[in-house]
Amino acid sequence: MTAGNPNAPLLRANSLLATCEYYLRHSDGEREVPGLLADVGRCCDEAEEVAASGDEEAAATLAILRSMAATFALRHAALFTVACDFDDEDGTLLGGMGKHDKVGVSGPLATQAIQTARAALDADPTDPLVPLYLGHALTWAGDRDGAVAAYEEALRRDPWDRCARSNLRYLDAAPGRRPSPSEMSRGCYGFALLRWGFWISNNDWDTGFLLFSSVAEARAHIDEKRYTDDVRGESDEEEWDEDEEEWDEGEDEDEGAKQTLLQIHRPGQRIAEYDLNARTQTGPGGQSLRIDWSDIPVDERWESPLPPGRPLRIDGRLCFYGGQK
Numbered sequence: 001m002t003a004g005n006p007n008a009p010l011l012r013a014n015s016l017l018a019t020c021e022y023y024l025r026h027s028d029g030e031r032e033v034p035g036l037l038a039d040v041g042r043c044c045d046e047a048e049e050v051a052a053s054g055d056e057e058a059a060a061t062l063a064i065l066r067s068m069a070a071t072f073a074l075r076h077a078a079l080f081t082v083a084c085d086f087d088d089e090d091g092t093l094l095g096g097m098g099k100h101d102k103v104g105v106s107g108p109l110a111t112q113a114i115q116t117a118r119a120a121l122d123a124d125p126t127d128p129l130v131p132l133y134l135g136h137a138l139t140w141a142g143d144r145d146g147a148v149a150a151y152e153e154a155l156r157r158d159p160w161d162r163c164a165r166s167n168l169r170y171l172d173a174a175p176g177r178r179p180s181p182s183e184m185s186r187g188c189y190g191f192a193l194l195r196w197g198f199w200i201s202n203n204d205w206d207t208g209f210l211l212f213s214s215v216a217e218a219r220a221h222i223d224e225k226r227y228t229d230d231v232r233g234e235s236d237e238e239e240w241d242e243d244e245e246e247w248d249e250g251e252d253e254d255e256g257a258k259q260t261l262l263q264i265h266r267p268g269q270r271i272a273e274y275d276l277n278a279r280t281q282t283g284p285g286g287q288s289l290r291i292d293w294s295d296i297p298v299d300e301r302w303e304s305p306l307p308p309g310r311p312l313r314i315d316g317r318l319c320f321y322g323g324q325k
Helices: 008-025 032-050 056-080 096-100 106-120 129-141 144-157 162-170 215-225 227-234 253-258
Strands: 191-199 205-212 260-265 272-275 280-282 288-291 312-314 317-321
Touching (some): 008 032, 008 056, 008 317, 032 056, 056 129, 096 129, 106 129, 129 144, 129 162, 129 312, 144 162, 191 215, 205 215, 215 260
Parallel strands (some): 205 317
Antiparallel strands (some): 280 288, 312 317
């Protein structure tokens, strides 16, 4: 697996977790998720073995991926064994483990989720993902004060995160007033974010998100996947990380399903956004020919690029790494 690419185990773990997240978000994968998570564990073990000594970013990514895997295992048990809600939109039930898990299957899983989240909490001090997942596990375990502290940390890192706000209200710890939307990039890394909408049925459309360490990496991915064809409705829905929520309240649904956006995030700077649909030239039959990249900074290098395999939570959505570094 690692031949020619020392990051291969991390990238594989990231990809497997993206598949798990897709299943769990749709309350599916009862049989598939345990096997996928077992493979994630093996990939993480291999990544730990091959990691270069002193590579703090790889170690941090590994800690975050392990935390996600443990949270997904707990979420799977809550959904399918205990039959309780547990998701990234509303969180879960306070004390659900004690009230509803009569068999006790989720107890060790909750302990593991809490331990791995705390171990990863400082791995990325600006992203709300890990404190949010810590809050979920503590809520399920019945530790209200610990859950409130975790959700407050998630909200400190991202004051716009809807899930953290919703869970604080549920725990009777109403957060402060939500700030006005910001166009500034948050976090400590530079990265490209690809966001696209596509129809999954005659009446429903979905949204996909992928992260890249550079614009060049995003472009290579688009070229390889013939991405503009996917935008026109031919996407394999299991190939991408997707999210059902609309991008903006009040947005025209048909237009949202057609959008393909490339965002460039530079720490502390305004987010640059490019509509790739508007830049796509088409032939006589409507087939896509090429995207005009002329004024997009494809070759730009960032001082602190997103580490390979690192997931992020952006605008209340879990985004997975899509590069091949």
